[in-house]
Amino acid sequence: MSGEDNLLKLVEVEAPDDQDYLLQEQVGFILRKAHQRHVAIFAAHIGDLTPPQFAALAKLRDVGETSQNQLGTLIAMDAATVKGVIDRLKARGLVELSRHEVDKR
Numbered sequence: 001m002s003g004e005d006n007l008l009k010l011v012e013v014e015a016p017d018d019q020d021y022l023l024q025e026q027v028g029f030i031l032r033k034a035h036q037r038h039v040a041i042f043a044a045h046i047g048d049l050t051p052p053q054f055a056a057l058a059k060l061r062d063v064g065e066t067s068q069n070q071l072g073t074l075i076a077m078d079a080a081t082v083k084g085v086i087d088r089l090k091a092r093g094l095v096e097l098s099r100h101e102v103d104k105r
Helices: 027-046 051-063 068-074 079-091
Strands: none
Touching: 027 051, 051 068, 051 079, 068 079
16 A cells, blocks of 8 residues: 555544643743843843854863864854854854865865
């Protein structure tokens, strides 16, 4: 029997008791509220940088000079994203790029 020949039927389940479900106690709701609070605090204190830009600068402060590839790994960003972040930080004069002495990149 092919997938096109199969019939789908909604499985009937017992409806949850409305008293058991409180939105404000759900993990997703709590995480969303925490994220909203974090964004507000971040914007109030570091409003002129995006979170990825701040992460890049903070990690550069921690590790010192490093490659863009390594920085991306350290802050969990793919190569294309970290390149864009570094380009914007460079345009603002917050980071400098230099050629690697060994591989000349």
